[in-house]
Amino acid sequence: MTAGEIRFDAEALMETAEAAAGQAYAPYSKAMVGCALVSEVGNLYRGCNVENASYGLTICAERNAIFAGVAAEGARFRIARLAVIARGLEFPPCGACRQVMAEFAGEDADISFMDRGQIRTMTMRELLPARFSF
Ligand code: THU
Secondary structure (H helix, E strand, O other), X not given: OOHHHOOOOHHHHHHHHHHHHOOOEOOOOOOOEEEXXXXXXXXXXXXXXXXXXXXXXXXXXXXXXXXXXXXXXXXXXXXXXXXXXXXXXXXXXXXXXXXXXXXXXXXXXXXXXEEOOEEEEEEHHHHOOOXXXX
16 A cells, blocks of 8 residues: 555544554653644654653654654645544643644644544644734
C-alpha cells in the first residue's frame, strides 16, 4: 500500500492515537497522551507528550505529531484529520496546540478527542474560531 492509499476514519485514527500514548514520557503529570494524524497526501504520523524536569520544556502529543509531519513532508505539510487521546483522562487539545494545528489545517479539517466516553469531532474552525495569523 502506498502512503496515498492510507484511509483512516475517526475510530481508526483514535486507536492509533491510543497506541501512541503508550510511548509517552510523562513521569511528572502521569498523563499519557497520544496523537495520530493523517496528512492531506495520506501519510500517517503519531506523537506522544514528552515531559521534562524543567516543566515548561514539555511538548504535547499533538505538536509532536504535527512536527513529525513537517519534518517528513516539509513546508507543504497539511493536516486532513487528527485525533488525540489521554489514558484515563479526557480533554480537548490545549490552546497552544490549537494554534499550531491551525497553522497546518484547513478550516474544515476534522479534529477528534474523547468527551464523556465518546469520540467528539470538531472542525478546526469550531476548535479555534479566531486564530492568530499574520
Ligand atoms: N498534554 C498534551 O500532550 N496535549 C494537550 O493538548 C494538553 C496536555 C500533555 C502535556 C503534559 O505532559 C500533560 O499532558 C499534562 O499537562
